[in-house]
Amino acid sequence: MKKFAKLSQAKYDKKAPKYDKTIDGHYTAKFKRKLLEAITVSDGEKVLDVGCGNGTLICAISRKAKIHAYGVDISPKMIDECRARHPHIDFQVSVADELPFADNELDVVTMCCVLHHLDEPQNFFAEARRVLKTGGRLIVSDPWYPPPFKQFTEWIVFPLHNAGDKQLFTHKEFRDFFVENDLPVTETYYRGNVQTIMAKKS
């Protein structure tokens, strides 16, 4: 397993039973709320949340329509929590860049506050493109900070947190992942430190 993946798995296995009460649980709540505002889903669609944590986001999405809901996370303990809390959703342990789905299988892929954990974030976008149907949507939300807060977070906060947080992305770097992977951007939301981009596979 790669360096940041290993660190993430170890830390989130420990956080899993009390995730909602941890700093991450509180910090990510705003991102999940905004992603939920932005997303639309329809009956019958297959929707996957990558790095699903304890399943809160995919469960909330599953209340919007009669979807087939899936979640994957690198942490087996997080997936145990997901299965106990949301038995109607299909959860699996998986890394973000090798998803256990066939080509062109899914209508929607979401990712919330996970991108900055990935050793090779560009590989996730190629993988999301592979599993999405033509016309399928990808929605990714991740933290954004202007300098010098970006550097402070990367150099001081991330090492102290020791949870496999690797790097933060500028608005341009974030958008470039979509463009470089042939995922045309349909909407962007930059609100405070929440950056969210929605794209449609053509």
Ligand SMILES: C[S@@+](CC[C@H](N)C(=O)[O-])C[C@H]1O[C@@H](n2cnc3c(N)ncnc32)[C@H](O)[C@@H]1O
């Ligand atoms: C900050 S938490 C966010 C969890 C959830 N998305 C939320 O918003 O509450 C980051 C999550 O990403 C997962 N994760 C980290 N690296 C991963 C990887 N390479 N593949 C899949 N999941 C990963 C962690 O186990 C953890 O559950």
